[in-house]
Amino acid sequence: MCLFLDLDEAVERMKECLLAVDRTGAFDIVSEFLINLDGSLLVDDLIMPALEDIGESWERGEVSLSQVYMSGKISEEIVDRYVVKVGHIVIDGMRVAVAVLHDHHNLGKKILATVLRTSGFEVIDYGHALTVEELVSNVERDSIDYLMISTLMLPAALHIKEAVKGIKERSPATKVLVGGAPFIFDDELWKEVGADAYGRTATESIVKLKHMIKEAE
Ligand code: B12
Structure with a gap:
């Protein structure tokens, strides 16, 4: 009905x-x-x-x-x-991580991790409210290939610039994708913070990610 x-x-x-x-x-x-x-x-x-x-x-x-x-x-x-985890084929050897920088809005990140997992990626979830130094160290330690940073507050989004700088110095091969409300409000912001790509939705992140993987091959 x-x-x-x-x-x-x-x-x-x-x-x-x-x-x-x-x-x-x-x-x-x-x-x-x-x-x-x-x-x-x-x-x-x-x-x-x-x-x-x-x-x-x-x-x-x-x-x-x-x-x-x-x-x-x-x-x-x-x-x-x-939005449950379903059986899937893991896309081998790809190290993908998700994190919320500075702020506590974790729902988008949670959805992002689930959608990535259901699409076959193994995902490391670094949690939320991370400092720039915590994020950069984690990425370096785990040799992350693709890092998804979620922020919902503008001040937190602006901190991504500092994080990207650290990541590019300490793990130059890592690609950074960003998303969350500030990037939806301003569709040029992802470039300003130095990210490699931006996704409006978790579903779009898969398209962007697969495109980047293909380009890197
Ligand atoms: C729910 C909510 C809260 C909840 C959070 C609960 C939780 N556990 O997450 C609570 C009540 C705790 C909260 C608190 C606050 N909030 Co609040 N909150 C929201 C609200 C209404 C919805 C956010 C949400 O969960 N959306 C649903 C999820 C599914 O959407 P999403 O996160 O955007 O994620 C999707 C996409 O963006 C994308 N995505 C997300 N991340 C990424 C990353 C990548 C790489 C990719 C590709 C895609 C992607 O995929 C997701 C699914 O498709 C927003 C309004 C809004 N427009 O977003 C305000 C909002 C984010 N909050 C805001 C504010 C100001 C606050 C507070 C400061 C309020 C206060 N005075 O205390 C605090 C700060 C808390 C903190 N320190 O972080 C402002 C931020 C304004 C700004 N310019 O900075 C907003 C925009 C509200 C507004 N219009 O003013 N909030």
Whole structure:
């Protein structure tokens, strides 16, 4: 049974459930989405737009930070339950790592790691709130080929410049891909911080990554 007519309506209803901390309602919408629409679009077309809208409402002072926090928590539960790790063929010998530099917004990074794993990459997750020095040392220690840095706050995004400088000095072969809200707001920012590439969504990161691997062959 189709309970919502289109995607916009689904996003709007998801936003309402998240802000009302209506966990059951949010999970019901996900179930309807999975019945009626392509499951691979769950994050990019339902969860992300709802959270982006909530972020904008918070900026306008229309919702509280605790509502933003609980929206993030419920979304994380949805991702944990539905964006599951599936059996896959590991793309051999490629060392891929994900990390959130400085800030604590870890949901995008978590999705990124899951999507990469389901696409066949073995992924090292360095976690969130890393300092530049921690990130650069980890990359050097693990001889990472491709590093995915996620940041959702502009000051954190600007620190990537320092991180890229350190990485290029200490692990010159490592390629750096960046993503997160500041790069969505300003599509030239990835060049300013010295990254090798940028991805708008976790799904897009796969396309970019595979393209870079092909170019390096
Ligand atoms: C949920 C949320 C929170 C939650 C975080 C919960 C968690 N565990 O992650 C909580 C409540 C804790 C929070 C706190 C804060 N937040 Co907040 N938050 C958000 C919100 C609403 C959604 C973020 C999110 O989870 N989105 C969903 C995920 C799936 O999307 P995503 O992270 O963008 O990831 C996708 C893509 O971007 C991409 N991607 C992400 N990373 C990468 C990396 C690579 C390499 C690639 C290829 C792709 C990629 O793939 C993902 C999936 O497709 C955003 C609004 C927004 N527009 O993003 C604000 C937002 C990021 N927060 C903001 C702010 C200011 C804060 C606080 C400072 C508020 C405060 N005064 O305390 C604190 C700071 C915390 C800290 N020190 O880090 C601002 C940042 C503004 C700025 N210019 O810097 C935003 C933009 C809200 C706004 N519009 O003002 N926040």
